[in-house]
Amino acid sequence: MAIEVRIPTILRSYTGGAKIIEGSGDTLDALxxxxxxxxxxxxxxxxxxxxxxxxxVNVYVNDEDVRFLGALxxxxxxxxxxxxxxxxxxxxx
Amino acid sequence: xxxYESLLDACGGTPLVGLPRLSPVVPDGAxxxxxxxxLEDRNPTGSVKDRPALYMIREAERAGRLRPxxxxxxxxxxxxxxxxxxxxxxxxxxxxxxxxxxxxxxRVQLLRMYGAEIIFSxxxxxxxxxxxxxxxxxxxxxDWVMLYQYGNEANARAHYETTGPELLEDLPTIxxxxxxxxxxxxxxxIGRYLREKVEGIEIIAAEPxxxxxxxxxxxxxxGYVPELYDASVLTRRFSVGTRDxxxxxxxxxxxxxxxxxxxxxxVLHAALAVAxxxxxxxxxxxxxxxxxxxxxxxxxxxxxxxxxxEAEDALDGQLWA
Numbered sequence: 001m002a003i004e005v006r007i008p009t010i011l012r013s014y015t016g017g018a019k020i021i022e023g024s025g026d027t028l029d030a031l032x033x034x035x036x037x038x039x040x041x042x043x044x045x046x047x048x049x050x051x052x053x054x055x056x057v058n059v060y061v062n063d064e065d066v067r068f069l070g071a072l073x074x075x076x077x078x079x080x081x082x083x084x085x086x087x088x089x090x091x092x093x
Numbered sequence: 094x095x096x097y098e099s100l101l102d103a104c105g106g107t108p109l110v111g112l113p114r115l116s117p118v119v120p121d122g123a124x125x126x127x128x129x130x131x132l133e134d135r136n137p138t139g140s141v142k143d144r145p146a147l148y149m150i151r152e153a154e155r156a157g158r159l160r161p162x163x164x165x166x167x168x169x170x171x172x173x174x175x176x177x178x179x180x181x182x183x184x185x186x187x188x189x190x191x192x193x194x195x196x197x198x199x200r201v202q203l204l205r206m207y208g209a210e211i212i213f214s215x216x217x218x219x220x221x222x223x224x225x226x227x228x229x230x231x232x233x234x235x236d237w238v239m240l241y242q243y244g245n246e247a248n249a250r251a252h253y254e255t256t257g258p259e260l261l262e263d264l265p266t267i268x269x270x271x272x273x274x275x276x277x278x279x280x281x282x283i284g285r286y287l288r289e290k291v292e293g294i295e296i297i298a299a300e301p302x303x304x305x306x307x308x309x310x311x312x313x314x315x316g317y318v319p320e321l322y323d324a325s326v327l328t329r330r331f332s333v334g335t336r337d338x339x340x341x342x343x344x345x346x347x348x349x350x351x352x353x354x355x356x357x358x359x360v361l362h363a364a365l366a367v368a369x370x371x372x373x374x375x376x377x378x379x380x381x382x383x384x385x386x387x388x389x390x391x392x393x394x395x396x397x398x399x400x401x402x403e404a405e406d407a408l409d410g411q412l413w414a
Binding site for chain 2: 008009011045054055057058060063065067068083086087
């Protein structure tokens with residue numbers, strides 16, 4: 001099951017510079033573990049030791065924030081697109 | 094209701110207009126799904142930010158933090174700065190804005206016309222850097238007053254006390270409210286008000302997703318979440334890319350005649366997503382969304398004309414919302 005994952009610039013040191021990588025998993029949790037098996041250390045940058053998403057990381061499945069979909073338990077399906085972004089202060093405010 | 098004692102008194106009371114052509118078509122006999130636009134560009138300086146600017150300055154005056162002739166300092170890349178500049182001018186304060194150097198030229202010109210001074214922070218640091226730089230300058234000038242829109246409760250309160258009640262009065266059947274997420278003040282204030290008054294209301298955030306430059310932090314620990322943000326106020330949160338925002342901004346002017354800034358395109362994209370979902374589920378929906386400003390300040394980007402690819406290129410690396 002292929003899920004496309006977009007990696008932000010600051011985390012590409014874990015993906016050999018790749019912008020987009022592929023992984024698999026029924027949930028976001030499973031996907032991140034799958035990615036970590038090939039890109040060691042990536043998961044620890046996104047998930048805290050307590051098992052929650054890092055405060056300054058936003059993860060979107062098909063452009064929707066996973067914190068409102070079930071966080072790490074968010075269900076994934078083949079063809080879904082996952083985007084990881086650091087939290088920033090926004091634009092023209 | 095057309096006469097006011099001064100420009101400051103003309104803040105708020107903006108129109109809510111229906112979008113009969115953009116609202117999705119529902120099958121015969123199905124409950125209606127309607128889109129409504131709250132035109133916040135009809136405020137004194139042309140954006141929703143007049144409301145929090147006025148509230149934050151009045152609150153600082155009330156608390157004795159602002160005295161005649163005082164200097165106000167604020168990290169802002171646009172509308173809040175312009176709104177503060179107008180209020181500061183009329184009430185006799187000096188304004189210093191800290192903004193990233195990659196904002197559109199119109200914003201710089203407008204700020205200077207209102208008499209504001211500008212300190213530029215690096216483009217690569219985005220708004221995060223503007224916030225950090227402003228905090229540093231504030232420490233060096235303890236007599237300056239930083240209103241700090243990202244953490245000032247008067248920002249959200251402006252919407253709790255004005256925009257929220259206006260929406261409910263004009264649209265008592267509201268089921269969804271959609272707005273952009275920046276300082277988060279708009280969604281926190283309106284969201285809290287509507288949640289108290291309307292059972293089952295859905296509060297939806299549309300967050301602009303910029304080009305990579307804007308996210309060029311050195312470390313993920315340097316990320317930033319505004320102090321005002323309370324995720325429990327929101328029902329859903331969408332990230333909208335440049336291409337979708339431009340597409341919807343153009344659709345809004347082509348189909349409904351509303352000339353809005355690109356942040357509104359992102360908001361409309363999310364509003365259409367929830368409206369179409371309501372149609373699929375056969376639910377009645379009155380989806381109100383917020384038009385934060387008009388498109389005038391963004392014309393120089395060139396993104397209103399040409400192909401979508403060209404528009405995407407033109408906005409790459411810019412803070413378009």
